[in-house]
Amino acid sequence: MNGPGINDFTLRIATVNGTGSASANGLLMKAIFRMGVPVVGKNIFPSNIQGLPTWYEIRVTGDGYAGRDGETHFVIAMNPETYADDLAELAPGGVLLYDSTWPRPQLLSRPDVTVLGAPLSAMCNEAFKAARSRILMKNMAYVGAAAALLNLDLGVIEQLVTEMFAGKEKLIPLNMQAVALGHDYAKQNFKCPLDFRVTPLDKTKGKVMIDGNTAAGIGAVFGGATFGAWYPITPSTSLMDAFQKYCEELRVDPETGQNNFCILQAEDELAAAGLTIGAAWAGARGFTPTSGPGVSLMSEFIGFAYYTEVPLVICDIQRVGPSTGMPTRTQQCDIQLCAYASHGDTRHLVLFPAHPGECFEFSAKALDLAERFQTPVFFLSDIDIGMNDWMVDELTWPEDYVPDRGKVLNAEQLEEVDAFYRYLDVDGDTIPYRTLPGTHPKGAYFLRGSGHTKLGRYTEKGPEYKEVVDRLYEKWKRAAAFMPEPVVKKSDRPARYGMIAIGSSDAAVTEARDRLEAAGVPVDYMRVRGFPFSDDVTAFIDAHEEVFVVEQNRDAQLMNLLITETSAPKEKLVPVLHYSGEPLNFRFVYEAVETALKVRKIA
Amino acid sequence: MTSFVKPKIRRLNEPTNGLGKTRADYDGAMSTLCAGCGHDSVTAALARAFYELSTDPKDVVKVSGIGCSSKTTTYFLKDAHGANTVHGRMPSFATGAAAVNKNLTYVGVSGDGDSLSIGLGQMAHAIRRNVDMIYMLENNGVYGLTKGQFSASSDIGSKAKKGATNMLPPIDPAIMALSIGATFVARSFSGDKQQLVSLIKAGIAHRGFALIDVISPCVSFNDHKGSTKSYAHTYQYYHKAVHADYVPPSEEITASYDEGEAMPVELHDGGSILLRKLDKDYDPTNRASAMEKLMQSQQTQEILTGLLYIDESRPAMAEHKKLPETPLHSIPYSKLNPGADALRKLQDEFR
Numbered sequence: 001m002n003g004p005g006i007n008d009f010t011l012r013i014a015t016v017n018g019t020g021s022a023s024a025n026g027l028l029m030k031a032i033f034r035m036g037v038p039v040v041g042k043n044i045f046p047s048n049i050q051g052l053p054t055w056y057e058i059r060v061t062g063d064g065y066a067g068r069d070g071e072t073h074f075v076i077a078m079n080p081e082t083y084a085d086d087l088a089e090l091a092p093g094g095v096l097l098y099d100s101t102w103p104r105p106q107l108l109s110r111p112d113v114t115v116l117g118a119p120l121s122a123m124c125n126e127a128f129k130a131a132r133s134r135i136l137m138k139n140m141a142y143v144g145a146a147a148a149l150l151n152l153d154l155g156v157i158e159q160l161v162t163e164m165f166a167g168k169e170k171l172i173p174l175n176m177q178a179v180a181l182g183h184d185y186a187k188q189n190f191k192c193p194l195d196f197r198v199t200p201l202d203k204t205k206g207k208v209m210i211d212g213n214t215a216a217g218i219g220a221v222f223g224g225a226t227f228g229a230w231y232p233i234t235p236s237t238s239l240m241d242a243f244q245k246y247c248e249e250l251r252v253d254p255e256t257g258q259n260n261f262c263i264l265q266a267e268d269e270l271a272a273a274g275l276t277i278g279a280a281w282a283g284a285r286g287f288t289p290t291s292g293p294g295v296s297l298m299s300e301f302i303g304f305a306y307y308t309e310v311p312l313v314i315c316d317i318q319r320v321g322p323s324t325g326m327p328t329r330t331q332q333c334d335i336q337l338c339a340y341a342s343h344g345d346t347r348h349l350v351l352f353p354a355h356p357g358e359c360f361e362f363s364a365k366a367l368d369l370a371e372r373f374q375t376p377v378f379f380l381s382d383i384d385i386g387m388n389d390w391m392v393d394e395l396t397w398p399e400d401y402v403p404d405r406g407k408v409l410n411a412e413q414l415e416e417v418d419a420f421y422r423y424l425d426v427d428g429d430t431i432p433y434r435t436l437p438g439t440h441p442k443g444a445y446f447l448r449g450s451g452h453t454k455l456g457r458y459t460e461k462g463p464e465y466k467e468v469v470d471r472l473y474e475k476w477k478r479a480a481a482f483m484p485e486p487v488v489k490k491s492d493r494p495a496r497y498g499m500i501a502i503g504s505s506d507a508a509v510t511e512a513r514d515r516l517e518a519a520g521v522p523v524d525y526m527r528v529r530g531f532p533f534s535d536d537v538t539a540f541i542d543a544h545e546e547v548f549v550v551e552q553n554r555d556a557q558l559m560n561l562l563i564t565e566t567s568a569p570k571e572k573l574v575p576v577l578h579y580s581g582e583p584l585n586f587r588f589v590y591e592a593v594e595t596a597l598k599v600r601k602i603a
Numbered sequence: 604m605t606s607f608v609k610p611k612i613r614r615l616n617e618p619t620n621g622l623g624k625t626r627a628d629y630d631g632a633m634s635t636l637c638a639g640c641g642h643d644s645v646t647a648a649l650a651r652a653f654y655e656l657s658t659d660p661k662d663v664v665k666v667s668g669i670g671c672s673s674k675t676t677t678y679f680l681k682d683a684h685g686a687n688t689v690h691g692r693m694p695s696f697a698t699g700a701a702a703v704n705k706n707l708t709y710v711g712v713s714g715d716g717d718s719l720s721i722g723l724g725q726m727a728h729a730i731r732r733n734v735d736m737i738y739m740l741e742n743n744g745v746y747g748l749t750k751g752q753f754s755a756s757s758d759i760g761s762k763a764k765k766g767a768t769n770m771l772p773p774i775d776p777a778i779m780a781l782s783i784g785a786t787f788v789a790r791s792f793s794g795d796k797q798q799l800v801s802l803i804k805a806g807i808a809h810r811g812f813a814l815i816d817v818i819s820p821c822v823s824f825n826d827h828k829g830s831t832k833s834y835a836h837t838y839q840y841y842h843k844a845v846h847a848d849y850v851p852p853s854e855e856i857t858a859s860y861d862e863g864e865a866m867p868v869e870l871h872d873g874g875s876i877l878l879r880k881l882d883k884d885y886d887p888t889n890r891a892s893a894m895e896k897l898m899q900s901q902q903t904q905e906i907l908t909g910l911l912y913i914d915e916s917r918p919a920m921a922e923h924k925k926l927p928e929t930p931l932h933s934i935p936y937s938k939l940n941p942g943a944d945a946l947r948k949l950q951d952e953f954r
Contacts, residue, residue, distance in 0.1 A: 210950075251941070260931075
């Protein structure tokens with residue numbers, strides 16, 4: 001396939017967490033982005049605050065692909081503990097830069113790669129006095145060395161350093177001094193630049209580098225959310241951090257000083273769900289961000305909201321399960337959980353954003369859907385989308401957007417009606433009207449999770465119970481037409497094979513599809529963006545001999561959902577499963593499909 | 604079982620309140636609890652209190668969890684929105700609802716199972732947030748709907764109907780509430796309607812979370828000899844410590860009282876609560892003193908009742924969170940949407 005080349009390689013930086021390397025790594029990525037070259041950044045970090053290994057991977061992709069490559073071509077190995085692994089990780093022909101202040105016994109174990117040593121610590125220890133700044137400056141020194149080796153623009157780096165230390169200007173020359181230490185050493189001792197390197201392009205205009213959680217938090221602000229409750233959990237915390245930050249900046253009433261929002265930190269996820277449902281029942285547009293363990297805890301309340309028809313938005317930023325699992329690693333392992341969360345017959349609406357741009361759009365869409373259908377809506381993201389910076393189109397908000405508050409009767413409307421019944425399908429569209437507390441005595445009703453009739457009264461009579469739950473099923477089915485439609489990329493030629501994926505698998509699958517086609521294997525690809533599935537999904541499966549369902553979990557949760565919830569024949573679906581906890585890469589998908597097709601040919 | 608509509612019988616010259624409403628206008632559906640259940644008296648006291656306060660029923664929000672007590676929110680104020688939520692989770696639901704519209708009155712009804720076992724955490728955190736609501740804890744020491752298991756408020760040595768003896772120490776909601784910053788802690792008895800009605804009125808007027816722990820005997824599973832939550836036992840050990848009268852803003856305190864026996868507490872609505880202490884050395888505005896008194900009463904098995912503690916100084920959640928006058932659902936979208944310019948500007952840091 002592709003090898004390392006100009007604007008086409010992957011750089012991996014191995015450090016110890018808690019040493020301040022995150023800002024240096026972000027700086028490197030931003031520098032390439034500012035040079036007009038598309039980048040993909042993946043932070044692979046431990047569930048720990050200080051002292052454990054962490055990696056930052058930057059893929060330079062002139063073609064503009066948004067997923068991981070799967071190979072590493074350049075390693076900056078700053079962590080002695082992972083040095084052996086980092087060396088082993090390198091593709092043949094790759095380059096490794098290490099801190100030669102200390103000896104490395106494994107230096108010679110890979111004759112097929114180039115190893116470059118620079119005494120980064122020694123130089124920084126000599127140049128800087130304070131212990132903490134020596135550690136921090138070492139990071140800037142490897143930025144400098146990488147800049148020399150990869151042909152990065154020092155002017156761009158200086159500009160970024162200036163922005164980074166706005167308000168702390170005296171740190172700017174110190175940091176640039178460290179950058180120069182690494183840069184000059186590399187220039188004097190190595191052949192610079194390397195064969196694979198960065199050359200400026202013009203492909204990042206109109207783009208931003210943003211993570212999905214921040215984008216979703218901004219989306220909730222623009223979507224008109226006024227209420228948020230959450231219990232802190234990795235990797236969802238930054239979503240509420242963003243909502244809070246932008247609410248405090250943009251939503252405090254300038255005249256009264258009062259907040260046009262309410263954010264509550266809950267005592268646990270059960271309470272986070274209860275707070276959000278209570279607020280939504282009282283009429284606020286609210287949401288709660290969480291991750292898989294939180295959804296498990298919220299499940300009782302989710303069924304309550306489903307059966308009592310209260311709007312509820314849950315943003316599940318998936319992480320590796322089961323149980324505590326690997327909290328900082330990524331998977332798509334809550335698909336089935338979210339589709340059917342809670343006891344009894346329950347089924348929900350699920351949105352599958354694939355990148356931060358869609359996180360921005362879908363967090364608002366989730367609020368609309370929840371209020372339109374008066375039901376729980378899951379915004380199903382994951383740590384890869386949520387916590388990594390992705391290059392996406394600059395976020396824009398439609399000028400004419402009006403929040404869909406759904407069917408709510410106000411005091412004047414209640415005055416007009418003879419009587420109000422909460423669960424009566426007056427319009428024949430499966431959605432009854434609701435009222436808010438404090439509106440009108442005629443609008444008063446009693447919300448109960450126990451059996452109720454279409455008039456809202458308690459019941460234990462079978463036919464009365466069935467009438468309501470049957471309507472709920474119809475309502476859920478009806479929502480399929482309101483979900484974002486699937487995105488299809490068709491091959492130029494008639495394709496016997498198809499691929500289906502959701503969410504963060506999209507970037508790798510898109511690239512694998514293109515490369516398969518280039519290699520003579522035409523494949524069509526459908527990215528599903530919502531559940532319940534539209535009829536298009538069934539039609540897509542029907543139109544192909546075999547469909548590879550690519551997803552990031554062990555149990556083929558999406559494939560099984562397709563088997564259960566479409567009429568497509570089960571035999572046509574082939575699982576492609578990636579569940580190591582690292583974000584999916586295109587090579588994995590390409591090879592899985594290629595291998596499967598080879599097997600078909602032999603058989 | 605189903606819910607029965609209570610017939611509304613109008614009498615000639617029936618008294619009305621400030622809104623022109625009769626006491627019956629504050630009723631709800633017919634109770635389906637056992638005849639003689641203490642909870643029905645609490646329901647009646649709530650309806651009476653709202654009637655006497657001339658509250659418009661539509662401006663009240665009733666919330667409850669699961670259990671016998673939690674069913675009672677349908678039995679009063681039929682013109683108010685109500686929600687029977689999830690077992691032990693009413694406090695979070697109520698907190699969310701209260702955050703949306705600070706102009707309504709929130710009344711939570713719960714029981715000792717709902718609040719002290721499955722819901723202990725949620726109740727505690729609603730107290731810590733000082734949510735502006737009144738919280739009725741209908742306390743009978745027993746799980747009624749599941750037929751007679753001990754609850755977490757059962758006293759050591761109390762006997763179950765089938766003969767078992769409780770060996771675990773009780774959780775006293777009043778002591779717990781005091782220890783975590785509660786601003787209004789009261790205890791009463793379903794058999795003392797007069798005291799209960801005045802405590803409810805004071806609790807509604809209080810700024811913040813008002814806990815009323817009501818001993819409310821279960822006639823079916825915990826009203827026998829050997830039970831410490833029976834009517835007989837409660838009558839015997841019942842001890843009124845502090846009487847509280849709510850005085851609305853429009854009225855002046857006219858009752859005469861001796862120094863040290865009575866004290867007025869000013870409320871944020873302009874009204875006040877007149878405390879009449881039956882124990883002279885008890886200061887219900889001193890948390891430590893209230894705590895000491897309650898711990899002592901636990902040792903002597905006395906059921907200390909009345910407004911045991913009040914603190915009007917701590918801000919309620921709405922003030923703490925700077926919630927707007929306009930309910931969150933009615934703020935126009937033009938005020939919520941920061942606009943295209945703001946969106947462009949905030950993205951500078953992502954370029």
